[in-house]
Amino acid sequence: MSKRKDQALTVAFIGGLGEVGKNMMVFGHGDDMLIVDAGLTFPRDEDLGVDVVLPDFSYLVEHRDKLRGLVITHGHEDHLGAVPYLLKEVEVPVYATGLALGLLEDKLQEQGVRLPAGSRRVSPGEKFTVACFAVETFRVNHSIADCVGLAIDSPTGLVVHTGDFKFDQTPVDGKVSDLHRLAEYAQRGVLVLLSDSTNADRPGFTPSEKQVGKALDEIFRTASGRVLVTTFASNVHRIQQVLWFARKAGRRVAVVGRSMERTVEVASRLGYLEVPEGVLVEVEEANRLRDTGVVLLTTGSQGEPLSALARMANGEYRRAEVRQGDTVVIAATPVPGNERLVARTIDQLFRRGAEVVYEAHRGVHVSGHASREELKLMINLVKPRFFVPIHGHYRHLVRHAELARELGIPDRNVAVAENGVVLEFTPDRVRDAGRVPAENVMVDGLGIGDVGSVVLRDRLQLAQEGVVVVFLVLDRTSQKVVAGPDIVSRGFVYVREAEGLMNEGRQKVEEALRRLGPQRLGDWPAVKAAVRDALGRFLHERTGRRPVLLPLILEVGEERGIVAQ
Amino acid sequence: MSKRKDQALTVAFIGGLGEVGKNMMVFGHGDDMLIVDAGLTFPRDEDLGVDVVLPDFSYLVEHRDKLRGLVITHGHEDHLGAVPYLLKEVEVPVYATGLALGLLEDKLQEQGVRLPAGSRRVSPGEKFTVACFAVETFRVNHSIADCVGLAIDSPTGLVVHTGDFKFDQTPVDGKVSDLHRLAEYAQRGVLVLLSDSTNADRPGFTPSEKQVGKALDEIFRTASGRVLVTTFASNVHRIQQVLWFARKAGRRVAVVGRSMERTVEVASRLGYLEVPEGVLVEVEEANRLRDTGVVLLTTGSQGEPLSALARMANGEYRRAEVRQGDTVVIAATPVPGNERLVARTIDQLFRRGAEVVYEAHRGVHVSGHASREELKLMINLVKPRFFVPIHGHYRHLVRHAELARELGIPDRNVAVAENGVVLEFTPDRVRDAGRVPAENVMVDGLGIGDVGSVVLRDRLQLAQEGVVVVFLVLDRTSQKVVAGPDIVSRGFVYVREAEGLMNEGRQKVEEALRRLGPQRLGDWPAVKAAVRDALGRFLHERTGRRPVLLPLILEVGEERGIVAQ
16 A cells, blocks of 8 residues: 555546547556546537547557546536447446436447446445545536536545536535535545636636526516527436426426437436426427417527427428417527527527527526636635646636636646646646647547548548549550540539630640650659649639649550559 | 609618628619628638628629719728629729728729729718718717718608717717717608617627727736737727827837738828827837837737737747737637637637736727617617618517617518518608529639539538549440549548558449449440449448549540540
């Protein structure tokens, strides 16, 4: 044991597409590794055609013999969405609270992956041992039920990892963040606090989720027609409030959209959602009720074009449509990058004659993350020796680190890391202990990691300028062009109106081949370069564009049937 | 004259990419047409590769004999950026206030277009006649100097067009919006008010531009190093405040970035910017001054990757760089769609050790558009018979129309239009009088309008899935495949790691050709369909992707040299 005490604790930050440690962190001590979260993110604008982005598992694969457990802090995609992919690579028991485990099991079943032996449900407040780590979960509030932070007692010292959190003094389920445990950890002495930085640039306190309930109550009681509510499908507490206040207002609730239906099913089955008797109806039945007796609870809060709400707004959804007199409540803010999609949906809803409640000042959305005053409270409660801001973009980490310094944590004890960094802690110091692979691993269709920077760069050029293919056939024996050159394009110009341009382009290629001379036609690289140069220059002069140019040369000879490119 | 009075006034809403009448409106009476503004917008995410979007000029071209004048309300791109393009199509005299005209002349010179005869500068408050329209400009406040609204006295009645506006009670140049004229119009009787709806969903009043000055003053006085300020290059009043408060704090100002340099040059030459003696320095000189004596005023407030600020943040700008101890003030909010770019720049600035002031609550940015209380004030001042909300997305128009009804304008007198609509007014009623072409005209490189929905759809598929070209050569006489099939791809998979996939794909194509049988090889549509089907299905099965598939078939025969595709 004393040997162990000598060893340092390492923390590796892996996944998060710019948000540090958001999707995955790995704690290491001696021969034991404990993973916290395995989530995925959605691609950035420039990740063309990419479906989701996974953490880089190579550090875990390399140390597969040391992996002792994976603890999931809560049921959001960016904390558990990568588990099925991870479990295809390594075997590690999973620990999660009930709702997260329920959602995960659903997901694993869909992908045909089995939960490894030793996996189990843990309750908020429960203690369990994972090799040299004594882990205790503590309850925190967030925009999904059953969310925990972790107190990880390692041989080097006690680590507190907040997970995603806010301090909601009046949470919907009545279960306040476990302030007393946090205080108790401080008494035991906390080596390092890793704390959620998402809202580190927001002053004050984040309002309680109950504020949303008040706004919904008011709308449900006063709206003169149907009410449609859209929010993140995982926000169980908000869904709970929709059910409660709909019932209070004498409205019945129809759930629309697959992910929302799934949350309601899983959360009510596991006891995280109390569904008042008789409040839920099928959409078809709701369509037959009087308008003031109806709430539609739907997916689509991010303006996703294929969501139920967007399709209802466009009149393209079979089961229901938005109409004059409806009130639509957008109980969410757009995730950065989705602003225009959301705005477009709102415009479309107004066009159909609906009233739309979307302004933040109407109180229909609150954040699930702690603002600056709550972040200070967390630091003051936990009183850590070392402080590491996590779960935020670099600007948030900097702001959060500033807060910690303001509260008296010495500058040398505050570490701002980035994904790929390994921090090493001893009781006396923190240091940068090197790097681990933390590239973004792109999933496109069935391919994991086969879309990288080369493919994305090509896609960007294709997207902006299109593609022009020029092809011709050479006779090997005579060294003459026996067919072509011909040109085909996509995404470059409107083909029907560009015949002249293409004919001229063909002439330019022919001229270039003539200039090259028959004796050099066997020199393919030279032919390709000449074709590319001549056509590229001509098209740029005439259109100002630089499409992806693909010169294709085929060769036929006496024996025929041989081809190269 | 009495005949004229009988005629109706028409208003056509043309340009704006979803924002109604934002880039262009056309007033018509009898044989006279008056254009208000000719601006451009920047493309949406899905307008892949498009540089700018122009209004559809075809209504103007069709009625070129009726065009009497083009009045520009202010110097922003979305109100005058399309003038050079328009003047290449039609001849119409341009009326604009000094700063707008100065910026426009700069732009015209660059594009080699001459200002038509009869064009002239008009002062705020000036009256001038354009055929049957007696036009009077009235001063309004906005985020650029020298901004006006228009009172257009037509034979049908008096029209008030606010342009972009806010009511700033303490404007930087001391020139308050002309409340008295607005009151006077009301006394004369206003037929219709067309009013800026941009902020129709913001409660209260928009703060004064001077608030930004206060924040800058504080920062310039207290920052312990250099201060970098970025804002919209056209915001002359904000630039003015930077110069004033820099001087007050004993700092000299270096202007960085072409568009910012141009504004400072034009605005100071025309007297819209008062440059205190000796306050401006070259960047190279600023680099030699003590840090607390320097302000860098730079472009890049939207995170544009090629802007001076983004390049300084990345250490890629030759003349200056951001370093530890700098304070960077982002005096702007992201235009929707730019959020991630701006966030990335901020992260990068923090990484270089700069302090960044970007939060709205720090007071370093205010909107240039009126909020709800100001919109009410405008309606109450002008007291129009008819009300038409303009300059906003549909949701803003609906909100603004609600306001007008709340203030007592009868429902039948409030018209919410969209681009492409023509409204017709008589003294007694407003009606929908049909449609005019109002498609978005895309400019990509040198091409205007040659990128349409087909090209954009292809680009989107290319962007998301890449392109796969499969090509082969047929012998016309023997009806045999004499070369190929071969496959080339871009943006689909990483080629070096996908050789096996491509080989298998080739085999699938060969099998498909065999199944088709030699007698059908002359039937090109059948060959293409067979190749496309076989390869498309195989690639989708193996990768889950559906790339753009281009099957190319070349034919050679006895005579050789003939080709078709």
